[in-house]
Amino acid sequence: MEHYNMNLTLKVWRQKNASDSGRFETYPVKNISSEMSFLEMIDVLNEELISEGKDPIAFDHDCREGICGACSMYINGRPHGPWHANTTCQLHMRAYQDGDTVVIEPWRANSFPVIKDLVVDRSAFDRIIQAGGYISINTGNAVDANAIAINKDNADAAFAAAACIGCGACVAACKNSSALLFVSAKVSHLALLPQGNPERKTRAMNMVAQMDKEGFGACTNTGACEAVCPKEISIENIARLNREYMMAGAASDK
Amino acid sequence: MLDSKIPAGKLEEKWVDYKGHCKLVNPANKRKLEIIIVGTGLAGASAAASLGELGYKVKAFCFQDSPRRAHSIAAQGGINAAKNYQNDGDSVFRLFYDTVKGGDYRAREANVHRLAEVSVNIIDQCVAQGVPFAREYGGLLNNRSFGGTQVKRTFYAAGQTGQQLLIGAYQALERQVALGNVTMYSRHEMLDVVMVEGKARGIIARNLVNGELERHFGHAVLLCTGGYGNVFYLSTNAMGSNVTAAWKAHKKGATFANPCFTQIHPTCIPVSGDHQSKLTLMSESLRNDGRIWVPKQKGDKRKANDIPEEERDYYLERRYPAFGNLVPRDVASRAAKERCDAGYGVGTTGQAVYLDFKFNLINKYGKTEAGKLGIENPDIETLMRLGKEVVKEEYGNLFDMYEKITGENPYEVPMRIYPAVHYTMGGLWVDYELMTNVKGLYCLGEANFSDHGANRLGASALMQGLADGYFVIPYTIGNYLADEIATKPIPLTHEAFEQTEKSVADRINTLMNIKGKQTVESFHKRLGKIMWEKCGMARNAQGLQEAITEIQALKKEFWSDVRIPGTINEMNPELDKAGRVADFIELGELMCKDALNRNESCGGHFREESQTAEGEAERKDDEFAYVAAWEYAGESNWNLHKEHLNFEIAKPTQRSYK
Ligand SMILES: Cc1cc2nc3c(=O)[nH]c(=O)nc-3n(C[C@H](O)[C@H](O)[C@H](O)COP(=O)(O)OP(=O)(O)OC[C@H]3O[C@@H](n4cnc5c(N)ncnc54)[C@H](O)[C@@H]3O)c2cc1C
Ligand code: SF4
Ligand code: FES
Numbered sequence: 001m002e003h004y005n006m007n008l009t010l011k012v013w014r015q016k017n018a019s020d021s022g023r024f025e026t027y028p029v030k031n032i033s034s035e036m037s038f039l040e041m042i043d044v045l046n047e048e049l050i051s052e053g054k055d056p057i058a059f060d061h062d063c064r065e066g067i068c069g070a071c072s073m074y075i076n077g078r079p080h081g082p083w084h085a086n087t088t089c090q091l092h093m094r095a096y097q098d099g100d101t102v103v104i105e106p107w108r109a110n111s112f113p114v115i116k117d118l119v120v121d122r123s124a125f126d127r128i129i130q131a132g133g134y135i136s137i138n139t140g141n142a143v144d145a146n147a148i149a150i151n152k153d154n155a156d157a158a159f160a161a162a163a164c165i166g167c168g169a170c171v172a173a174c175k176n177s178s179a180l181l182f183v184s185a186k187v188s189h190l191a192l193l194p195q196g197n198p199e200r201k202t203r204a205m206n207m208v209a210q211m212d213k214e215g216f217g218a219c220t221n222t223g224a225c226e227a228v229c230p231k232e233i234s235i236e237n238i239a240r241l242n243r244e245y246m247m248a249g250a251a252s253d254k
Numbered sequence: 255m256l257d258s259k260i261p262a263g264k265l266e267e268k269w270v271d272y273k274g275h276c277k278l279v280n281p282a283n284k285r286k287l288e289i290i291i292v293g294t295g296l297a298g299a300s301a302a303a304s305l306g307e308l309g310y311k312v313k314a315f316c317f318q319d320s321p322r323r324a325h326s327i328a329a330q331g332g333i334n335a336a337k338n339y340q341n342d343g344d345s346v347f348r349l350f351y352d353t354v355k356g357g358d359y360r361a362r363e364a365n366v367h368r369l370a371e372v373s374v375n376i377i378d379q380c381v382a383q384g385v386p387f388a389r390e391y392g393g394l395l396n397n398r399s400f401g402g403t404q405v406k407r408t409f410y411a412a413g414q415t416g417q418q419l420l421i422g423a424y425q426a427l428e429r430q431v432a433l434g435n436v437t438m439y440s441r442h443e444m445l446d447v448v449m450v451e452g453k454a455r456g457i458i459a460r461n462l463v464n465g466e467l468e469r470h471f472g473h474a475v476l477l478c479t480g481g482y483g484n485v486f487y488l489s490t491n492a493m494g495s496n497v498t499a500a501w502k503a504h505k506k507g508a509t510f511a512n513p514c515f516t517q518i519h520p521t522c523i524p525v526s527g528d529h530q531s532k533l534t535l536m537s538e539s540l541r542n543d544g545r546i547w548v549p550k551q552k553g554d555k556r557k558a559n560d561i562p563e564e565e566r567d568y569y570l571e572r573r574y575p576a577f578g579n580l581v582p583r584d585v586a587s588r589a590a591k592e593r594c595d596a597g598y599g600v601g602t603t604g605q606a607v608y609l610d611f612k613f614n615l616i617n618k619y620g621k622t623e624a625g626k627l628g629i630e631n632p633d634i635e636t637l638m639r640l641g642k643e644v645v646k647e648e649y650g651n652l653f654d655m656y657e658k659i660t661g662e663n664p665y666e667v668p669m670r671i672y673p674a675v676h677y678t679m680g681g682l683w684v685d686y687e688l689m690t691n692v693k694g695l696y697c698l699g700e701a702n703f704s705d706h707g708a709n710r711l712g713a714s715a716l717m718q719g720l721a722d723g724y725f726v727i728p729y730t731i732g733n734y735l736a737d738e739i740a741t742k743p744i745p746l747t748h749e750a751f752e753q754t755e756k757s758v759a760d761r762i763n764t765l766m767n768i769k770g771k772q773t774v775e776s777f778h779k780r781l782g783k784i785m786w787e788k789c790g791m792a793r794n795a796q797g798l799q800e801a802i803t804e805i806q807a808l809k810k811e812f813w814s815d816v817r818i819p820g821t822i823n824e825m826n827p828e829l830d831k832a833g834r835v836a837d838f839i840e841l842g843e844l845m846c847k848d849a850l851n852r853n854e855s856c857g858g859h860f861r862e863e864s865q866t867a868e869g870e871a872e873r874k875d876d877e878f879a880y881v882a883a884w885e886y887a888g889e890s891n892w893n894l895h896k897e898h899l900n901f902e903i904a905k906p907t908q909r910s911y912k
């Protein structure tokens with residue numbers, strides 16, 4: 001790979017706290033190496049801001065390996081930036097050219113209120129899991145792991161759905177701020193496995209009810225979520241969720 | 255001072271016997287007992303879920319915005335268990351033996367045996383929770399092999415095993431939150447332990463959203479706060495991983511054991527420049543399918559694919575014919591460093607070796623697949639294509655990650671890799687019950703020192719974290735809490751809470767008022783450089799003494815010249831980081847002191863003064879078959895306590911992977 005350096009103009013959303021109304025600030029950044037990650041470029045800017053006695057930009061991040069789901073920047077109108085199937089932390093600066101302008105915003109959704117700058121509150125996702133995103137089994141209750149054979153296709157499909165990192169990009173991309181891709185990934189993961197069967201109906205009903213309660217919007221099948229999902233969670237999961245939900249509704253005998 | 259409380263009796267009967275005789279708490283009393291769990295990675299989330307299920311009142315804390323993001327999520331390769339599903343000769347005893355040997359005879363036999371025993375239950379539990387482990391076409395679980403062993407006992411979910419296990423534990427935890435048994439405090443950082451009459455009775459935590467300090471009471475406190483590899487600045491750990499919780503406990507009297515035992519992982523993406531903020535692991539499981547080599551000729555600048563077969567030095571296969579590319583991590587790391595130091599390294603910096611998949615893509619996978627499909631005399635391209643499909647299923651995400659970071663396609667050109675700090679075997683000293691020497695204060699997971707001796711085998715950390723949380727602490731904590739049922743919750747106005755909160759607040763104020771010129775990050779980088787150069791892959795007395803002096807000077811400079819922007823009562827990541835770096839600086843000094851004291855080479859700890867004529871590590875069992883547990887005795891001052899290790903079953907031999 002050939003490496004190069006670049007100068008960029010960043011327009012970054014700055015918001016002191018939840019009650020501040022927020023605004024864009026413009027920052028020039030110089031001598032950015034194409035080998036840096038996007039977050040390392042922000043690190044460089046932050047070090048400069050601190051040295052100048054200014055407040056650095058707050059943003060969520062932890063693993064920087066595309067797996068924890070913490071990082072969450074809306075870059076030039078797209079969650080996690082321009083690369084396909086990618087997280088913000090795995091975006092690298094070779095995606096940009098000298099002279100580019102990059103606009104950076106937080107996830108925008110009523111159910112993800114901004115805490116500071118680019119940091120938002122995604123605790124609604126945890127509450128949706130609390131509503132039913134699990135298999136009710138206490139420690140010590142399990143039978144031998146090979147007692148139930150699971151056909152490989154189902155196991156693989158469950159794994160593909162379970163790959164969701166809970167980042168919320170799907171919500172940020174959706175014009176209705178729907179969380180259906182996230183919810184459907186969890187419902188599919190568990191519904192595709194025999195262990196998840198006993199609670200199938202209540203799980204889908206309760207998780208959807210909690211999603212509505214948190215104020216996420218309705219799904220209008222636009223597919224923007226699937227297009228930005230870093231883990232390529234398929235929109236087919238939404239179809240599966242709809243079937244589960246209808247089945248549960250039809251059979252709701254409780 | 256240190257009583258390891260190892261039960262009497264035969265090794266394989268100790269745990270069964272312990273469980274049969276430990277004290278129990280009846281269900282009505284459990285509801286009156288409160289437990290604080292700091293950290294909700296694999297160890298903490300599994301403990302919180304299990305203790306919540308038992309009926310204890312649990313409060314759990316993590317600094318991320320959700321427990322699902324703990325560093326455990328990044329684990330790639332897999333988790334060991336002595337299931338012997340492959341019928342290849344595995345057993346609880348072998349897992350025990352491999353772990354003690356792999357740890358270079360510096361772990362406690364009784365703990366390791368228990369770990370091997372409960373390993374089988376972990377897999378059962380996780381599958382029941384819906385963890386989607388890899389399966390065979392017959393529908394049963396698949397296994398892969400990992401470094402340092404000769405059986406296939408590693409369960410995995412592509413290259414995302416940690417993620418799937420953590421999501422399982424997280425879901426179990428959230429279920430207990432929904433049931434009201436666990437209260438979860440995310441974006442909270444524990445900043446001190448509160449001690450009342452010699453027992454741990456609570457914590458002071460800082461709400462990272464608004465900066466407020468909070469007091470929380472517990473009849474017992476569990477620290478499940480992970481490892482401290484970030485003391486080196488660059489490591490494979492998540493950015494937030496830190497030693498603060500363990501360090502505060504240490505300053506309140508908990509001894510810190512074997513702090514110098516650090517694992518340097520052989521297969522990580524090399525450093526690309528000064529901007530580097532972290533290093534990325536390429537799972538050890540890749541060594542099953544990749545062959546490691548450097549050019550035979552010094553300073554060979556040709557592209558990897560232009561170097562013909564006979565001019566490549568597969569140095570691990572050459573030096574260690576029995577284990578080849580699958581030698582334990584410490585051995586593989588040192589061998590890479592040796593080649594690079596000798597001038598054979600590759601890439602622009604010369605600090606890298608190749609990990610090459612082509613041979614196995616073609617010969618192992620390509621040929622098997624072609625055979626399955628009945629393709630006769632397949633050409634190389636067909637074999638490559640077929641091989642790639644298999645490898646994509648096994649490690650696709652890792653190959654993608656490599657390409658995103660380096661811009662190179664590892665299916666076509668060999669990966670460049672170099673060792674990086676990865677895991678810390680040292681940690682708070684704990685007894686057989688996972689209690690530190692402070693009563694009521696427990697430590698689980700990577701944060702404790704217990705099971706891996708001087709070197710951890712691959713796929714054993716996930717196993718240990720979940721063993722501690724699901725299957726050990728639910729028993730051992732009862733043995734302590736049974737005597738606490740009469741203890742009423744201590745009011746948060748108790749002077750111990752007042753005073754501890756005040757000292758935490760004072761420290762934060764002091765930090766904010768330094769108003770110096772240098773950033774927190776710059777101090778962290780400098781600390782990391784000292785540690786990597788003088789307390790890294792190879793250590794010697796002179797370097798360690800210099801490091802101690804340099805760290806003491808760095809500490810002074812930090813406390814007089816650090817600049818922290820913003821204010822206390824708001825979200826302020828720089829302030830959070832400043833507290834952590836201040837603790838890392840103190841820990842760094844202790845690590846060097848421990849490394850200096852241990853004048854032998856064992857596992858990940860390599861003292862240049864202690865090696866064989868062939869350059870292999872030389873252990874000194876007569877002098878150093880002990881756990882070094884350091885007691886804090888004031889600034890830059892520690893007392894050493896030794897827990898002698900007895901090997902009754904796994905008799906120490908010089909490790910040989912030849
Ligand atoms: C890249 C990578 C790959 C790995 N792959 C494997 C593998 O394949 N197999 C294997 O067995 N092991 C692997 N490991 C090692 C393994 O992942 C870890 O050792 C293990 O997950 C640690 O789990 P833990 O629960 O002890 O700590 P962590 O998962 O680190 O959790 C720590 C928790 O403590 C919290 N915390 C810390 N400090 C505080 C504080 N002061 N206040 C409040 N909360 C706090 C954090 O928020 C977090 O919830 C890997 C490690 C890395 C870095
Ligand atoms: S479905 Fe995709 S975009 Fe949505 S939270 Fe999960 S990983 Fe993120
Ligand atoms: S920081 Fe973990 S996914 Fe980006």
